[in-house]
Amino acid sequence: MLHDNQKNEEAEQIETAPSPEREQVIRSVIDQIRPNLRRDGGDCELIEICGNKIMVRLTGACVLCKLSSATLEGIQAKLIEELGEFVRLVPVPGAAARL
Numbered sequence: 001m002l003h004d005n006q007k008n009e010e011a012e013q014i015e016t017a018p019s020p021e022r023e024q025v026i027r028s029v030i031d032q033i034r035p036n037l038r039r040d041g042g043d044c045e046l047i048e049i050c051g052n053k054i055m056v057r058l059t060g061a062c063v064l065c066k067l068s069s070a071t072l073e074g075i076q077a078k079l080i081e082e083l084g085e086f087v088r089l090v091p092v093p094g095a096a097a098r099l
Helices: 002-016 020-039 068-083
Strands: 042-050 053-060 088-091
Touching: 020 042, 020 053, 020 068, 053 068, 068 088
Parallel strands: 053 088
Antiparallel strands: 042 053
């Protein structure tokens, strides 16, 4: 039974692994927005891509900014536009980068 679960987990990881092209588009969108965030003392890090969920970590001034949810919504909208598919941007507090 454990062996079957391990196979299922491995298959799920392969299915959800982002293609290099998709990851590049995601990184490019974040890089386009990054100068505006840095100008205000913040930043956005790509943490993980899992299917249609894109985990990011806001840093610096973005952590306590009242407009951080609007910033995330703007990044998500740009990602949807560039990828041509629905994705959900998920903020991950205090996480270390995995990608």
